[in-house]
Amino acid sequence: MVASKNALAPEWLDVPEDLNALHAPMWAQDVERNNDGELAVGGLSVAELQQQFGTPLFVMSEPDFRARARDFKTAFDTAFEDICGGVDVYYAGKSFLCTTVAQWVAEEGLRLDTCSGGELAVAQRAGLEGSQLGLHGNNKSRAEITRALEMNVGRIVVDSLDELERVAEIAQELNRTAKVMLRLTPGVHAHTHEFIATAHEDQKFGLSMAEDTSTTAGISAAEEAVAAAINAPSIELLGLHCHIGSQIFEATGFEIAAEKLLRFLDAMQRKYSVVLPELDLGGGYGIAYTPVDTPRPATEIAQAMAAVVRSTCSALGITSPRISIEPGRAIVGSTTFTLYEVGTRKTVRVEAPASSNVSPTEDGVDAQQNVTLARRYVSVDGGMSDNARPVLYDADYSAVLASRASSAAPSLSRVVGKHCESGDIVVRDVYLPEDVAAGDLLAVPGTGAYCWALASNYNYVARPGVVAVRDGAARLIVRGETEEDLLNRDMGAVRD
Known part of the structure; x- marks a missing residue:
């Protein structure tokens, strides 16, 4: 017989039938x-x-880490094979990183997303190729940007107009071309089970996609950054990036964000006569911390996101950009x-x-x-x-x-x-x-x-x-x- 529930316990916590069982x-x-x-x-x-x-x-x-990494790579490659030939999976190093884990990531066919000079140093010590790395962060120092350029990282995710100018300037000084993605805030905020498909601009990350009527041109910060990146000789604009939240259990938020970014990407390509070949849909997939958490399998998330990308690209009449994602917690947690x-x-x-x-x-x-x-x-x-x-x-x-x-x-x-x-x-x-x-x-x-x-x-x-x-x-x-x-x-x- 199961013991009575203590009223001090939260509503979600039931008395286990077997305290020795593992969920x-x-x-x-x-x-x-x-x-x-x-x-x-x-x-x-x-x-x-x-x-x-x-x-x-x-x-x-170690076997579990490797299996989860492979699951994400296989699930997303399979779901997106007919859309863009597969997906680039970047392990979000901020969740947990050491040289051994960085090596596992590379051995399982994933890339690595870093957020600091220290994380770049770990990747370098682990022997990863610069082309397999990304550098994130909202306030990268000159030293970090310089290091990333000297390592020939595959992409620098730029978070603001100020930072775009800084990256362009340092790249020009080094006589290099910086491969850049622009992080946008698509107005979709997801936190666990709640999705609010309205403006969520009051945060430190990203370039707003909302039109700014206070400027003469009346364009968004996101579009202003696109135009500036296109016109900067030391910048190669790869595409767009977004991240809508963390510990998310449903695919809805990712689907809304994917559609909004694809429509924006199409508008920018038409207006500025450019090709933006990549789109990163971020990470944030949830895991089970308690028995009531309900994480979705990688296959289910991948198929839902692929369906939206496929249908949106078809409706817009465009070729899908190369998709990338950034699971961290969902692999290592x-x-x-x-x-x-x-x-x-x-x-x-x-x-x-x-x-x-x-x-x-x-x-x-x-x-x-x-x-x-x-x-x-x-x-x-x-x-x-x-x-x-x-x-x-x-x-x-x-x-x-x-x-x-x-x-x-x-x-x-x-x-x-x-x-x-x-x-x-x-x-x-x-x-x-x-x-x-x-x-x-x-x-x-x-x-x-x-x-x-x-x-x-x-x-x-x-x-x-x-x-x-x-x-x-x-x-x-x-x-x-x-x-x-x-x-x-x-x-x-x-x-x-």
Whole structure:
């Protein structure tokens, strides 16, 4: 019998029928419980991982990463074969990047999108060809632009008129031609399940497609940039780019954006007598962080987007540009879980209004028909320094007891970190076995994207390492920091 739901739990969170079960969409394909009930990835148990590398620890499945990368490439190539001969898939390095992952990306036939000089340096150290790289960002420095041009990157995604002028000037100084795409804001904003097909101009990214009546010409910033790029001798205008949001589960927003950009591209080609051969439709495809998230397969997204591109190009009577996309989270997010060791625990009592989903005898009812409910806090040896998303974006995660199976009753829990911050929450609400104790291991799935990448040294905590598991063996692909690493940057602490 399933236990009663705690009224402190959010509406979407149900009491699991089996606390030992793994919800498959949240995990890499080779993660399972072994015969001892312990979580294992690629046949390697979490106890072995902790013994070899310590905790906290990011644990990535290499086969799963490669499979997801191939799935996107195959799905989009197949869907767009008759439209433009296939798709260029750029892995969004900002989600998670190191030299090993950059090499996997290239080996699986993908390209790499970078957003800084540091990410370019990783790609260069990994041995990637400049032609397979893109450089993004809304405020690229002269040094970053210069580096990109000297590496002969395949494209620089320009974000503003100021930046277009800067890129043109630096390219001219270097006697090079900058291959440029213009990032536009198509007036479609998507966030999870919500799509607002209206103007969304109040943001730092992109060139507005809305007409600017305050100018003499009355044209949009996007068109002004097209005209300027065409007339700049040191610029080769490849085409247009957009990105409508992140953690998106439906194809509708992508479809609307694709149609708007194709119509704009057609208008620009006709007006300025040019050919814009490329169109990038961005990324933002969602993953499962909790059991209620419903990510779409790459094939389903690809087919929906291809149908819109095909029909719009047919209606306009134009040849489709070469399409590119930029998945990051959708490739790396579910490949990885974070392994923590449990430390202290405590249970707090919270008074709440009586609810139909709570038995009055659960914890007692007071005279005002309020109930006193229990919420347990489970502290782990990491926190917001290795996963800033809950405090930054109010992001939800899940967790399981990883070091053993348990038949104990479910207890509504809040997994928190060790930092001196009340917002240091790793998992806001999750049902864990009542017998979770100090020394147990917890695993938080879906931490491959924007966790290590956003990691900090708050409270002088060293950032965790990242291990890649394949065929029953694990190897460090990013070494965890030590206190010595931290002190080596503190010039007052450096000794001769």
